[in-house]
Amino acid sequence: QVQLVELGGGVVQPGGSLRLSCASSGRTFAVMGWYRQAPGKQRELVAGILVFGNTNYADSVKGRFTISRDNTKNTVYLQMNSLKSEDTAVYYCAQGGGGCFSGGKCDYWGQGIQVTVSS
Numbered sequence: 001q002v003q004l005v006e007l008g009g010g011v012v013q014p015g016g017s018l019r020l021s022c023a024s025s026g027r028t029f030a031v032m033g034w035y036r037q038a039p040g041k042q043r044e045l046v047a048g049i050l051v052f053g054n055t056n057y058a059d060s061v062k063g064r065f066t067i068s069r070d071n072t073k074n075t076v077y078l079q080m081n082s083l084k085s086e087d088t089a090v091y092y093c094a095q096g097g098g099g100c101f102s103g104g105k106c107d108y109w110g111q112g113i114q115v116t117v118s119s
Contacts, residue, residue: 002026002108004093009113016117017081022093022110024074029107031100032069032076036089036115045103046091047078056101060086083117091115 008020033048047067093110100106
């Protein structure tokens with residue numbers, strides 16, 4: 001089974017930055033992305049990226065977050081800048097087909113890593 005290993009979570013002050021990475025043990029998927037779930041809220045798409053570099057971002061993170069991928073390493077990254085308290089959530093790496101690009105079904109998920117923006 002495909003395994004996704006996420007790194008880079010932690011606690012950061014508002015306005016700070018974090019960089020998340022996710023390495024997959026599986027094949028290259030059309031879509032790699034990041035979702036997040038805050039307390040009391042539904043899981044939502046943060047950013048998705050296709051094999052050829054097309055990206056999709058949630059309106060709330062546009063201009064602050066950047067998603068990228070290295071297809072040779074089956075790794076996806078999320079650079080998060082200008083972090084806000086409302087960015088606090090568990091962030092999940094995901095892989096899948098086209099639906100995973102726009103908030104739909106993803107085939108594989110990481111365990112999730114906590115990102116906390118506080119103080």
